[in-house]
Amino acid sequence: MAVNINECKGVLNKCGVFMRPEDGMIYTRNLSIMTYSLLSIGKKCELIQALNFISKRQILTSEIYFDGFSNSDIYGRVPILIIPNKLEWLIKTITKDWYVKLRKYVCDNCAELCYELPTRHSIWNMDSIMKFYYSLEAFSQRVLSKTGDTITQPLELISLFNGKLDNITPITRDSEIHFIQIILKIFNHTGDKSFLSEMMPYLVRALVYIFTNLRDSTDFLVKGGDWRNIPGTYNSKVLSNNCQWAHTLQLLNKYMNNLIKCGFTQAIIDYDIKGVLKNVKWLTELELVISSIQFKFFTQKPFPIDYDDILNDPLGSSLSVIYNIALPHHYNMILGGLYNLHSSNDKCGIGIAVEKNGCKNTLWPHIQCYCILALRKMGYNDFARKQLEKIGGLYEYYVLDGDTIKNDGEIKSGCAAALLLEVLC
Secondary structure: OOOOHHHHHHHHHHHOOOOOOOOOOEEHHHHHHHHHHHHHOOOHHHHHHHHHHHHHOOOOOOOEEEOOOOEEEOOOOOOOEEOOOHHHHHHHHHHHHHHHHHHHHHHHHOHHHHHHOOOOOOOOOHHHHHHHHHHHHHHHHHHHHHHOOOOOOOHHHHHHHOOOOOOOOOOEOOHHHHHHHHHHHHHHHHOOHHHHHHHHHHHHHHHHHHHHHHEOOOOOOEOEEOOOOOOOOOOOEOHHHHHHHHHHHHHHHHOHHHHHHOOHHHHHHHHOOOOOOOOOOHHHHHHHHHHHHHHHHHOOOOOOOOEOOHHHOHHHHHHHHHOOOOOHHHHHHHHHHHHHHEOOOOOOOEOEOOOOOOOOEEEOHHHHHHHHHHHHHHOOHHHHHHHHHOOOOOEOOEEEEOOEEEEOOOOEOHHHHHHHHHHHO
16 A cells, blocks of 8 residues: 555645645535544644534525425525635636636647637736636637637536535535534534534534435435435435434434533424424434335345445445444345455455446545445455555545556545545554
8 A cells, every 4th residue: 555644644634624635625525524534633623614614604594496406495404515715716716727727728729719818817806806707718618619629617616606506516415414423523522512502503404404305204214316426316315325314313312412411402492493303203213214224225125216226335335334234144245245346456446437338447545445444344354454455545536447547536635535544543
C-alpha cells in the first residue's frame, strides 16, 4: 500500500470540511463520512461551523416542491451541498476552472477564436464576476456553434444559477440521515449537552422530513438513491441508505436519555408540525427497520423490484456488517458478493461498475475502506489485508481500463483520506 497515516492526515488537513482541498463545497453526506476522522485530528471547531452553515440552509417552511421526480413537502429538508463563501467560490470556479479549460479547448480546436476570449480582471467583486460569467457563457455558445462542441460549465455552477444547488442530485435522498449522524457523532466525541440542545430543532425537523417523505410505513424502510445517484432509484429502497438509517436510529437510541434531557420531547412538540413523530417508539422503530432489512435484502428471493441487490452493492453490504445489521449466517452471501466485485487484476481491489455496458471498473478508495472494515469484522482478515495493499492512493476514484489503472478523480479526496485513516488506526 502506497499510503500511510501521515499522508491521510495531511490530505484531511488540506481538505478540512470540504470534499477536496480548497474546493469551497461542503457535501452533507461527505461531511458525515469524514466526521470521526476530522474530530480525531482536532477539527472540531471547523466541523461545528460547517454544521451550522448546513443548518441555516434547512427548509423551515412547509411547501410542496417538485424536484423533477415527484412532489414532496420539503419542511425539514437538509441541503445536499452548500457553498459558504459564494464570491470566493465563484471566482475560483469561473476563472480558474471553467475559463482555463475553455481557453485550452479553444486554443487546441479553434485558435481563431482565441482573440474573442473574455478578459479576466485582477480584482473581483460580485458585480465583476457575474459580468465575466455571462460573457464567458456567451463565448462558450459561440465556440459550440463554431466547433459543435464546447467546455460546459461545472454542474455546481449551473445548479447555483438555476436555484437547485441545495438539491443538486435529487435522486440522492440521504442528506437528512447523514445530518443527524453528524450531530450525534459530534456529541459522542464531545459530550457537549449545550451543543446538543442548540441542534435539537434542526435534528427534529430532519426527522420530520424523513418520516414525511422517505419512510415507507409498510416496511419501515426509507426510499431514495444513495451516493451513486443511479437513475431510476429515486423511489427505490437501497441497502446503503437503509443501513445508514438503521445506524441513525441506533445512535438516537444510544443517546436517547441525553436527547430527552436536552429538549428532544419539547422539540417534537414545537417543531413536528406534521405530527409524524409524536407516537414513534424509537427502539421499536430500530428493531422493525433491522428486521425489514434482513428480510428484504438477505432472505427474500428473488430480490423484490425496487430493492437493491446486495451482491452488487459493496457499500451497502459492508455497512450492514459494520452496523451489526447482517447476522453471521449472512456473511457467506456478503463475502460472495464482495468476491464477485473484486477485480481479477492484481493491482486493484473491490470496485463498482458505473458503466453497465462498458468495460470500465471504477474503484473508490472510501468504498474499499468500508469493505476492509467489514471483512475484518467478519473475520476474513487475509482478504481484508489484500484489499488494503491494493489501495494505491487518495484520489476520489480510479478507473481500471483493461490492465491499466488510471487516476480519474482529478484531485485527492477528504472522504478517501478519512476512511483510510479509520482503517489504519
